[in-house]
Amino acid sequence: MSDIDKATVAKIARLARIKIEEDKLEPLAGELNNILGWVEQLDEVNTDDIEPMSSVVDAKLRWRQDEVTDGDKQASVLKNAPNAEYGFFAVPKVIE
Amino acid sequence: MSNYRIQGATGDWEVVLGLEVHAQVVSNAKLFSGASTEFGAEPNAQVSLVDAAMPGMLPTINAECIRQAVRTGLALGAQINKFSVFDRKNYFYADLPQGYQISQFKHPIVGEGTVTLDMGDGKTKDVGVERIHLEQDAGKSMHDQHPQLTYVDLNRSGVALMEIVSKPDMRSPEEAGAYLTKLRTILRYIGTCDGNMEQGSMRADVNVSVRKPGDPLGTRCEIKNVNSIRFVRQAIEYEAQRQVDILEEGGVIDQETRLFDPSKGETRSMRSKEEAHDYRYFPDPDLLPVEFDDAFIEAARESLPELPDDKKARFVEELGVSDYNASVLVGEKESCDYFEDLLSALAEKTGKPAQKLAAKASNWVMGDLFGALNKASKTVNESPVSAKQGADLLALVEDGTISGRIAKDVFEIMFETGKDAEVIVEEKGLKQVSDTGEIEKIIDEVIAANPAQLEQYRAGKDKLIGFFVGQVMKATGGKANPGMVNQLLKPKLDG
Numbered sequence: 001m002s003d004i005d006k007a008t009v010a011k012i013a014r015l016a017r018i019k020i021e022e023d024k025l026e027p028l029a030g031e032l033n034n035i036l037g038w039v040e041q042l043d044e045v046n047t048d049d050i051e052p053m054s055s056v057v058d059a060k061l062r063w064r065q066d067e068v069t070d071g072d073k074q075a076s077v078l079k080n081a082p083n084a085e086y087g088f089f090a091v092p093k094v095i096e
Numbered sequence: 097m098s099n100y101r102i103q104g105a106t107g108d109w110e111v112v113l114g115l116e117v118h119a120q121v122v123s124n125a126k127l128f129s130g131a132s133t134e135f136g137a138e139p140n141a142q143v144s145l146v147d148a149a150m151p152g153m154l155p156t157i158n159a160e161c162i163r164q165a166v167r168t169g170l171a172l173g174a175q176i177n178k179f180s181v182f183d184r185k186n187y188f189y190a191d192l193p194q195g196y197q198i199s200q201f202k203h204p205i206v207g208e209g210t211v212t213l214d215m216g217d218g219k220t221k222d223v224g225v226e227r228i229h230l231e232q233d234a235g236k237s238m239h240d241q242h243p244q245l246t247y248v249d250l251n252r253s254g255v256a257l258m259e260i261v262s263k264p265d266m267r268s269p270e271e272a273g274a275y276l277t278k279l280r281t282i283l284r285y286i287g288t289c290d291g292n293m294e295q296g297s298m299r300a301d302v303n304v305s306v307r308k309p310g311d312p313l314g315t316r317c318e319i320k321n322v323n324s325i326r327f328v329r330q331a332i333e334y335e336a337q338r339q340v341d342i343l344e345e346g347g348v349i350d351q352e353t354r355l356f357d358p359s360k361g362e363t364r365s366m367r368s369k370e371e372a373h374d375y376r377y378f379p380d381p382d383l384l385p386v387e388f389d390d391a392f393i394e395a396a397r398e399s400l401p402e403l404p405d406d407k408k409a410r411f412v413e414e415l416g417v418s419d420y421n422a423s424v425l426v427g428e429k430e431s432c433d434y435f436e437d438l439l440s441a442l443a444e445k446t447g448k449p450a451q452k453l454a455a456k457a458s459n460w461v462m463g464d465l466f467g468a469l470n471k472a473s474k475t476v477n478e479s480p481v482s483a484k485q486g487a488d489l490l491a492l493v494e495d496g497t498i499s500g501r502i503a504k505d506v507f508e509i510m511f512e513t514g515k516d517a518e519v520i521v522e523e524k525g526l527k528q529v530s531d532t533g534e535i536e537k538i539i540d541e542v543i544a545a546n547p548a549q550l551e552q553y554r555a556g557k558d559k560l561i562g563f564f565v566g567q568v569m570k571a572t573g574g575k576a577n578p579g580m581v582n583q584l585l586k587p588k589l590d591g
Contacts, residue, residue: 015374017188054181054385061384066123066160069130070144077143077250087139088247091190093239 004032100268102306102336104344110309111336112316113272114264115328116301117279118257119289120233121164127232127256128155128198135295139249147254149193154382161256162386164288165205165230166396168258171286171403172225174209176393180229182383185375191235191248199259200229201377205386211262211282212405213274218419223275224263233257252296258289264303264313269329276300276325277427281404284429299323304335306343314339315349319356319363331356335363407432415439415454421462430476434483435461441487446494453494460490464504468511480514481507489517501574502526530577532584535568538576539585542567553589564589 006025009032013020020028078084083091101108126133129146146153169176181203184196206228213221235253239246260279266272280298283289290297300323305316317339319331334356339349354363402410404426411422425435439457443450465486469479481489489507492498498506498521509520521527529535542564543550553560568581 011374015186015376054379059384061386062156063159063162064125064130064156066125066158067130068125068132070125070146071131071142073143073145074138074140077140077145077148083245085242085245085247087141088238088241088249089140089190090242090245090247093242093244093246094190094237 004029004036100270101309102340104340106344107308109306109336109340109343111267111269111332112264112305112307112313113266113268113332114303114316115262115266115272115275116303117260117262117276118233118299118301119168119260119279119283119291120297121161121230121256121258122287122289123158123160123164123256125158125160126254127158127161127230129254131254133255137251139247140251142251143253147193147250149195155198155380157383157386158256161230162205162388163392163396164256165228165258166388166393167286167400168260168283168288169206169209169228170393170397171282171288171400172206172209172211172228172260174225174228175207177203177205177207178388178390178393179203180205180386182230182380182386183377184380185231185377187373187375189234189237190246191237191250191253193235193250193253197232197234198380198383199231199377203385204229211275211278213271213278214423215271215274221271221274223265223271226261226263228258228260231257231259264305269332272302272332273325273329276328278404280325281427281429285404286400293323293325296323300328302328302331302335304332304339305349306336306339314343315351317349317352317354317363319354320366322356327356327358330358330361331363334361338363411454411458415451417454417458421455421458424462425458428476431461431466434465434476434479434486437483438487438490441484442490442494445487445491448494453490457487457490460486464507468507472511480512481510485510485516492517492521496528496530496577497521498526498528499574499576499578501569502528505574526575528577529572529575530580532580535572535576535580535584536588538568538571539564539581539588542571543588550589554591561585561589 006029009020009025009029074087078087078089081089083089100111102111103109120133121127123133125131126144126147129144131144131147132142134142144153146155166176180200182198183201185199185201186196188195204227208227209225211223211225213223215221233252233255235248235250237246237248241247262275266275280289280291280293283298284291292298299321302319302322303316304319305314307314317335319335322328322331335354342349353366355366356363408422408426411417411426412419417425425432435458438461439450439454442453442457446453465476465479465481469476474480489503489510492506493500493503506517506520506526509515509524510517546564546567549560549563553564564585565578565581568576568585569578
């Protein structure tokens with residue numbers, strides 16, 4: 001069932017903004033197919049009428065109260081930015 | 097239902113419309129962090145390390161945002177899902193630091209519901225709601241501040257939005273406008289979104305397609321981020337005509353995302369070169385499913401105020417307010433609050449039941465008050481005359497202290513000075529003359545001064561009684577009690 005080809009690898013790489021050299025596409029397709037083939041062994045198990053498991057630990061989602069407890073740290077937020085001006089992140093112009 | 101058609105060379109075309117409304121949830125803190133949601137702060141001052149997507153930060157859901165989404169669902173009569181799941185919607189953009197938006201895809205928190213539109217003349221139309229899900233807002237990009245750079249502010253990043261998705265049930269620009277108007281009214285009543293479209297608290301993506309009546313659905317285009325009700329109508333008119341023109345020339349519609357340009361009144365293609373969106377949704381591994389019980393839903397239901405449709409029905413049926421007045425008053429929460437405050441103060445002051453006063457009070461709010469506010473370009477919240485002061489004025493008319501005519505003059509002064517009605521009436525000596533002797537004296541004078549008219553009246557020209565009433569009112573500066581004038585005048589004229 002796994003049939004990831006070169007074009008699919010290139011597309012996924014583009015969507016994930018990962019640069020992959022042309023000569024690496026074919027080998028990666030092979031690796032990804034192996035991984036998927038391995039995972040697909042699970043299809044042999046009959047899972048009819050079994051609820052999907054949402055977590056491996058027996059825990060409930062923790063809710064926070066609606067209180068302002070954070071913020072006011074512009075300097076920290078911008079500290080690692082390659083470029084910041086007037087309190088904004090400054091990035092190469094992106095316009096649609 | 098709708099008769100809206102675009103006439104083409106090959107026949108009439110029907111427009112099919114669906115709206116996705118993004119409504120910012122009213123909450124103090126963001127959906128998954130403790131940073132403030134307040135509008136207008138310094139750039140990046142309301143950003144936690146979670147909102148900036150620093151490595152290792154984990155989201156924790158804000159309980160209030162869940163409650164607000166449930167309240168919204170209940171107000172739209174929608175199915176509430178006690179189990180819902182947050183997914184990651186993956187895409188790259190400079191104002192999306194995570195590289196994905198946390199949203200809900202397969203299991204939204206709210207399912208199908210209904211919005212009932214008022215189409216005038218007591219006619220209504222139901223528009224289906226497909227679903228409501230919770231999601232994070234993105235940051236804000238500013239492209240016009242620097243020649244080579246885009247400035248990014250993450251204050252909005254992570255603020256909770258409800259995406260309210262309608263079914264493709266609307267058939268005209270008017271219906272789409274009415275839907276957005278009604279939705280906004282409901283959200284503002286229940287306080288789950290402030291509905292402030294200028295600040296971007298509410299924006300709509302409009303799906304437009306056209307077809308020959310009876311045909312299957314055509315290919316749709318999505319007009320992104322339209323931020324006013326008027327623009328929604330304009331964008332639809334333009335876009336529907338554009339599609340008809342293409343189809344009539346034998347072309348095909350490309351399914352695409354378009355942008356509305358208000359200054360030109362047209363839509364244009366956006367991201368056309370980008371490959372089809374592939375968001376690769378998957379359940380967010382940082383978040384367990386959202387689960388709650390019936391008690392949580394019931395508590396949310398209890399917290400809802402009277403909804404606009406119920407309120408309107410009560411105004412008409414129990415209070416005797418006209419259908420038109422009730423629609424207008426209920427349409428804006430502030431107007432409605434004003435009217436209700438005024439009515440209860442008036443009922444208390446006069447000791448009369450509200451149903452006896454409501455129709456008159458609604459006419460006064462809609463006529464005198466709104467007229468003056470419009471002229472002064474003020475909103476009802478900025479009214480120089482408070483609801484309590486308005487009630488005091490109407491109470492003076494109710495108990496006969498001043499006439500309705502004088503009340504209009506007093507109101508004008510109140511509106512200008514903000515003074516109380518009693519004070520103005522006292523200062524200007526505007527109290528209605530209800531003293532029988534005094535009125536009789538004036539009537540006698542008026543009759544004596546107009547013998548010709550008296551003769552005509554007695555010869556059978558009954559209508560002249562109006563003339564005499566007018567003269568008496570004029571002689572008293574409008575202060576005579578009109579009921580008493582009528583009562584006393586007739587026997588004297590008849591001789």
